[in-house]
Amino acid sequence: MSNLEPITITDLEHTVSQCNRCSLSKSRNCTVPGEGNYDAQVMVIGEAPGSNEDKTGRPFAGRAGNLLNELLDSVGIKRPQIYITNMLKCRPPSNRDPQQSEIDSCNPYLDLQISLIKPSVIITLGRFSFSKFLPNIPLSKARGVVSEWNGIKILPIYHPAAALYNPSLKPKLLQDFQKITSLISMDEPVVFEQSQIIPATQLSLFDDHFE
Numbered sequence: 001m002s003n004l005e006p007i008t009i010t011d012l013e014h015t016v017s018q019c020n021r022c023s024l025s026k027s028r029n030c031t032v033p034g035e036g037n038y039d040a041q042v043m044v045i046g047e048a049p050g051s052n053e054d055k056t057g058r059p060f061a062g063r064a065g066n067l068l069n070e071l072l073d074s075v076g077i078k079r080p081q082i083y084i085t086n087m088l089k090c091r092p093p094s095n096r097d098p099q100q101s102e103i104d105s106c107n108p109y110l111d112l113q114i115s116l117i118k119p120s121v122i123i124t125l126g127r128f129s130f131s132k133f134l135p136n137i138p139l140s141k142a143r144g145v146v147s148e149w150n151g152i153k154i155l156p157i158y159h160p161a162a163a164l165y166n167p168s169l170k171p172k173l174l175q176d177f178q179k180i181t182s183l184i185s186m187d188e189p190v191v192f193e194q195s196q197i198i199p200a201t202q203l204s205l206f207d208d209h210f211e
């Protein structure tokens, strides 16, 4: 990544638009770098663009996006207040799972987005973004539990698309989204309740906590 030193999010988005670091660049229509508030307190990280995102260049532009909007609405957050991106910036063919080599190729972009936007809270949607921050822990155990990564609060949540296939997950998503309000106020300075925060390195030691 030494040849890639964007100084603003706009530079980064431009660099992503030219990217050919992996073979997904051959099949994509649009790159989907991310969108939203460049000063956001909250960054949402999904998995990868689907067909609507590939057509429009916007993250979460389809049915999963509509559900994400509804979940954000349920806690009084509007999309322009936050920044939304994905692990991958290009669509995997037929919406297959991201491959590790693709995640590795795209990861420097995500790290740069995090370091430029400096969110206080990252919400991971689904297992791929969750594993970047908390590898080797089942999402079913860690969902809804706040941990810390490089001083940023990480709140893992199931992917909204999972609730489209399995509607019984929707109450869990609504419940986990409620946690966001205890981590931030969109108008006030950020106040964290320390008792809620578990260092990521200790998460696997706290199995009881998740049951």
Ligand code: URA
Pocket: 046, 047, 048, 049, 050, 053, 058, 059, 060, 061, 062, 064, 065, 086, 161
């Ligand atoms: N749309 C996205 O942008 N990301 C996902 O993970 C799913 C749908």
